[in-house]
Amino acid sequence: MMDCPAVAPESVFSFMVFLFLPVQVHMQQNYVANLPTQITALSGSCVQIPCTFAPEDKLKNTNTIFGCWIKKNSAFLKTDSLVVFNGSTNIIKGFNHIEILGNLSQRECTTVFYDVMNNHTDNYYFRVEMKNPEEWKWTYAENPVYISVSHVPQPPILTPTHLQPVMEKTTVNLSCSAEAPCPKQPPTISWSKIPKSANITTQLKENPNKTQSVFSHVTFKASYMDNTKNISCTATYPRNTSNDSTVVTTMILRVLFSPKETHITVDPSDSVSVGTNVTLTCKSKANPNEMNYTWYKRGQEKKLDFGDKLTFNVDRTSGGWYFCTAENIHGTQTSEEIQLIVEKSQNKSLIIGCVGGISAFLLIFLLVTIFLRVQRVKASIIRETDVSDQGQEKHVQVNHIYHNSALTGAELEMPNDENDIHYGQIDFSTAQNKNATEKISGQETIYAEVHVSEKD
Incomplete structure (x- = not known):
């Protein structure tokens, strides 16, 4: 049984290149591995490399097939190349574990590298070996995948990336995606500053380059209370270390709405007497915040004044119920009435x-x-x-x-004789x-x- 470090077929026929050049070019065009050009892995986790290869005709009568992965250099004769995985002998070097998930007989070579560390950052080449009845070997030197190992995962992506202002009571759809370089340990996605009534769906999906990501969709009705909220999408990655890795992406939600919470304040707030000055202020929330204010008094048909403040000197007729209206381009709201009580100085x-x-x-x-x-x-x-x-x-x-x-x-002295008395x-x-x-x-x-x- 031959293992992966055997001599490549291109070296055997190198001396006949001038005779078989057209045929060799045709063969190299058919021998292609579909691999992502680059994939980012998280240290302390695993990384899954999607992989398929050709040609299909070589697999029709093959009874035995093996896969190999080579680090740094595809040429076996160079000392700086390293066979990290040999499927024919189940030898693994430089990693704790490597597993080919794909069915090689179906041209699927998806592989998982476990416990990736920083020193694993490099180019990796896939090689296939076939035997019985015909022995055939090929290293896909033209299609390496570069594995980049980082301590911090890539932040999730929020879409739309630049959310335009939305009108209140309209439906808002947001999506958050986080790469899953290790689908066996995918990240979890959580949302913050979204309404409690929001509907959330999350699933693991395949990207166009065959890598996988976790996608989370949230849907809710926009409220004026959501205006200027920092909506965040947080991705938490499990790791074979003491701490998980967490990354966050945030966007500001802007909601357009008509005036809300319109009310009046009085200064001074207590009862006022004749001859004193009093100021009524009309306050409201709206987006856009450019508003027109109008003042009214119950029992009077005409408008008292315009502007957010109404200031006047109190006389005996100033007492009564006052209210105001606030208006912007999206609508109008009237405040509740407030009573002004006037006390005479006499x-x-x-x-x-x-x-x-x-x-x-x-x-x-x-x-x-x-x-x-x-x-x-x-x-x-x-x-x-x-x-x-x-x-x-x-x-x-x-x-x-x-x-x-x-x-x-x-x-x-008492006399003794009567004569003496x-x-x-x-x-x-x-x-x-x-x-x-x-x-x-x-x-x-x-x-x-x-x-x-x-x-x-």
């Missing part, structure tokens, strides 16, 4: 005066109440003190009178006027005069 002064008078009356009433309560407390304390002093005084007088009477009685006369009327009161050591002593007259 009423305000009257209210302030009444409040001040009531407050002063309540303060005076409170002070008078406190003063009267203090006076009552003082009077009560004085009465209690007088009652206590009078009771003590009466008690002392009684004791002293009794004490003096006892002394007077002791000093009088002397009768006396006491005149209290005179003594009462001659009472003397002395305070000795905080006590009062009451003295009385007694007149004694002898009886014959």
Whole structure:
């Protein structure tokens, strides 16, 4: 059994080129491999190379067929060429694994290179070998594929690449495609800043050059709230490393719409009084943003003014309900009515005066109440003190009178004989006027005069 490094047929007949030149050219034109010129692989992942080859007539009676892949140089005699895969001996060099997926007997030679690394970047050539009943070998030196290995995958492609402004309520169709150099581990595509009601379909498709990509389509109705949104398509690539690779492509969606969310603001925002200035402002959203504003007041047929602001000096007739309209080339919207309340300055002064008078009356009433309560407390304390002093005084007088009477009685001598009894006369009327009161050591002593007259 012959392996891939055998001598190519072109070298055998090199000395007869001048005799068979037309035939050789015809043969080389038929011996063609359909390979992509270049394919980008992601390091830490795999890469699938689509491949078909000719001629078909060589396969009719072939029982045994093998495929080979050669790196860097198609000439086997040069030292810088390397056979990375030999199908006849199942020898793999420089890669962990290489697998031919295509059916070689059907001229399909699609191959997967696994665990691609940066040092695998180079040209690769396909070679085919056939045996039984006829032995035939050919290296497709004119159709190499260049494998470029990168740490970062190619960003996804958003179409249309330059989205024109769309009218609101119209259908928007966007497509995002991400290369799938390893269809066994295709990238996943996700969308951001699209409506929740959007319809999304995703599938793996073959490109014109036989490589594959993941295609995701999104469809939704444009809303004015989607205007100026950054819609993003994110492709996430799985890798045989600790981290996946993520790349993003973004576009700005612009939506044309008539005025929306039209409303009025008032400055000052509180109730206003006669003689003050007030400004009403009409605000709205629209695209394009060039708008015409008109002011109205309920009950008045004529238009008040034009422009986004309405400024005036308040009088007694300024109160009422105001509204505005905003208009651009796509339509018109009317705001909700807003009420302006006018307060007269006289009423305000009257209210302030009444409040001040009531407050002063309540303060005076409170002070008078406190003063009267203090006076009552003082009077009560004085009465209690007088009652206590009078009771003590009466008690002392009684004791002293009794004490003096006892002394007077002791000093009088009782006669033993009736004849010795002397009768006396006491005149209290005179003594009462001659009472003397002395305070000795905080006590009062009451003295009385007694007149004694002898009886014959």
